[in-house]
Each structure stands twice: as C-alpha cells, then as structure tokens.
Amino acid sequence: MEKTTLFDKIWDSHVVKSVPAGPDVFFIDKHFIHEVTSPVAFLNLEKRGIGVKYPEKTIATPDHNVPTVDQDQTIKDKLSRMQVERLRENCKKYGIELHDLGSAHHGIVHVIGPELGVTQPGMTIVCGDSHTSTHGAFGAIAFGIGTSEVEMVLATQCIMQSKAKKMRISVEGELGKGVTSKDIILYIIAKISAAGATGYFVEYAGSAIRNLSMEARMTICNMSIEMGARGGLIAPDETTFNYLEGKRYTPKGEEWDKALAYWKTLKTDEGAVFDKEYHYDAADIEPMITYGTNPGMGIKVVGNIPTTEGMEGSNKTSYLKSLDYMGFAPGESVEGKQVDYVFVGSCTNGRIEDIRSVAEFVKGKRKADNITAWIVPGSREVEKQAHAEGLVKILEDAGFELRQPGCSACLAMNDDKIPSGKLAVSTSNRNFEGRQGPGARTMLASPLTVAAVAITGRVTDPREVFAN
Secondary structure, three states: OOOOOHHHHHHHHEEEEEEOOEEEEEEEEEEEEEOOHHHHHHHHHHHOOOOOOOHHHHHEHHHHHHHOOOOOOOOOHHHHHHHHHHHHHHHHHHHOOOOOOOOOOOEHHHHHHHOOOOOOOOEEEEEEEHHHHHHHHHOOOOEEOHHHHHHHHHOOEEEOOOOEEEEEEEEEEEOOOOOOOHHOOOOOHHOOOOOOOOOOOEEOOOOOOOOOHHHHHHHHHHHHHHHHEEEOOOOOOOHHHHOOOOOOOOOHHHHHHHHHHOOOOOOOOOOOOOEOOOOOOOHHHOOOEEOOOOOEEEOOOOOOOOOOEEEEEOHHHHHHHHHHHHOOOOOOOOOEEEOOEEEEEEHHEEEEEEEHHHHHHHHHOOOOOOOOOEEEEOEEEHHHHHHHHHHHHHHHHHOOEEEEOOOHOOOOOOOOOOOOOOOOEEEOOOOOOOOOOOOOOOOOHHHHHHHHHHHOOOOOOHHHHHHO
C-alpha cells in the first residue's frame, strides 16, 4: 500500500477532475470572504448573471479596512466605507453569513474561523487573503487566492489548482524560556529565506510542534506564506480535538464521533516521502527579531545584523538598500535600539493567549515614555475574554491602548498607521517597506519580545526582563 502524506490525503479526496498536463479542479469546503477582495468578484457574478452556488459554505466579515476605534459610528474613510457597505449588500443578496462590525463574532477572518469551529481538520479552505494558511494548524489545506479565484469559488465552489510539492519541517526538543511559536517560525524563515519554500506546501512536525497550543500552531502556519510556501499544515491530534469540541459549528453527538474517527486518520504515513525536508533543534531557537524589509531577514535579539561579506552584485545592493531604509548598518547589534511604537495584534498574534502573555509580562510595570503601545484583539470574542479576565485593566495600567478588533496596524489599510520614519516592533507578519504606513519601519517579533520592548523603550531580549 502506498505511503502518503497528510497533504496528499486531503488534496486527493477533494479533486473533482484532473486536467491532463494541467491543474486539478479542486473542491472547496469553506470560503472566507472580507471587504477588500470580494466586491469585484460579486460585481462580475452579477454581470454574468451567475449566483453563488453554495452560500452556506461561505462566511464573511469585514477586517482589513475597518477602524479600531468608534466602530459603532459611520466609517469616515470613503473607500473603506463603500467596501464594507458592498460586503453587507452582497451577503444579504446572496444569503451569506456575515459577522459584521459590532456583532458578537466580528473579527479578523482568520481569527473568527477557528473560534467558531468553522475551521476543521481535513477541510479545504480559501480566502482572498494570503494568510489563509493560518487554518492549516487544524490539519486543513488552506491557502490564499486572488479576486478572480474568489469569483470562481463563489460561482462553482471549485478552483483550478496545480498540486504543490511537499516539504516537511521538523522541530524536535524543548523550547527555552522566553521562546514562543513566533520565534520558531521567524527562526525557520531566517534559515531557509523568504523564498525558501516557494512552490511547496509545508507540513510542520516534531515534538516541539506537537507540544504547542492551537493558538501557537496558528501562528506557525500563518507565516508559512512568508517563506514563499503555498501553505502550511500540522496534523490534528488531541490538542486539536479538545480545542474544537463544543464550538458553534463543530459536529455534535454522533456526528462528532464520526468526525473524530475521520480526523484521527489525518496524519502522514510512516515512510511517506517528501520532496524536501528540514530538521531543527528547538534548543537552538532563541527570541528572534527582524532587522530588514522581508521576514527572512531575522536574527536572534542578542545577535548582530549580518555583514555583506560574500555578497555580490544585486544581492548586495538590495541588502544595503533594505538596511538603509531601516536605518541600520551591516554587522551592528539591534539590541538597545530605541523604538517608537509597539503593536500586538493581527491574524498572527491577536489571540487571547497572545494578550494573556503580554499582560502577564507587563503586570505591575509601566511602558517607557517614548513608546506608543497598541493592543488590538483579533475578534470581539478575544476582546470580551480580555475584559473578563482582567487583562484590559492590567494593560491599561501599564500604558497600553486597547483598541477594537480588526487588522489594524498590520497593513495600514485603515487609520492605524505608524508615522513615517518611526520604528515599530510588531507581532504582525510582514516588515516590507511601508507595510505599516508610508515610511514606517517595522521589526517583527513575538508578543513577549514586544512586551519587553514596551517596558524598556528599546529592542530588548525578553529573558533579561524576566530575570529582573
């Protein structure tokens, strides 16, 4: 009997038709939509006189453009307001479930899907957003698509896709103090580069991965796209099943038992072959931070920026351009550099565990005077939990500003922008030029590292603050 990977098992069971020497016609179980990539898709459906084939398989929420203050008021930005209004109109017209601003389950699309139990093992999931890979943490094939593909899925519930190559990344051993899942993924991307997994679907394995919570696993899979991967996934296990049990959309009673029996089959067979494999030791991973303008430009917080030794031509030119944008120099340490803003949030690190870890860290402390500190929950549910657990008071006493749910300062499509030239340490997923606002400079790090930066006002190893 042929040994197959988890990716193969899910992919092959969803192929409707294979095109000879071409892509597969691939069935999609769940389609998430938001206000940015859906309006044109719906407009094209209308022009062609086509409806939505399975509206019950689509779930919507506005997240990218929404303000994170005064969400009960009219959105001031005209384009943002129009996009949110179009989403409301289209969902009403086609009978699509919408978790709108102010509703109990509003939030970032990749946060509310798992919270509601919409995301389940063995599923195929798409969204017009690259960080759809987040849902792979549940043992699902999840990836981002473009606007024309959003239209295709709405009309047919299928997509045309060529099967990706397979990569396995194993991390074995125990993580050290102050090291989180964000550090694991930043470490991996720094090792293989921002293009190192291009063309692959990545399965994460090993004891260090298995020991992570579901929320930590989501952080890992979320950033798979940042090393060029088509997506990432982790085999479901008891941690997964315990997280999902009792959620709003998970099966109940006998249906739960049936689903569980299937989910337990979703693992890579012993001896299955991957196109590429990497192995890492958890003990080698320390708190990480980026220093450049792509997520692969990462070092240990206590490390030095690489020199240009061995670099030539355009590689050297682009490297120096990146450092010039950041205001850094080859070979220097980043530790101790003064910071202006910290941001905790996004579909990478805007979950309740992230907010808990920051609150625990800053309890009884006060942020540095030079720091503006924003905390943005990934959903209304996270916001509600943060209030119920007393985290909001701890954070506000420490000088943090808690905002309302949304993508916020991850991508500057809303009002939460880092001013030009200012340096931000952020829990988000991208540090491209201008990603958090025109001229803004971004260093990516874990919530613990961000908390340490907030307290000291400079790039700081969180283990130093732990020790005090």
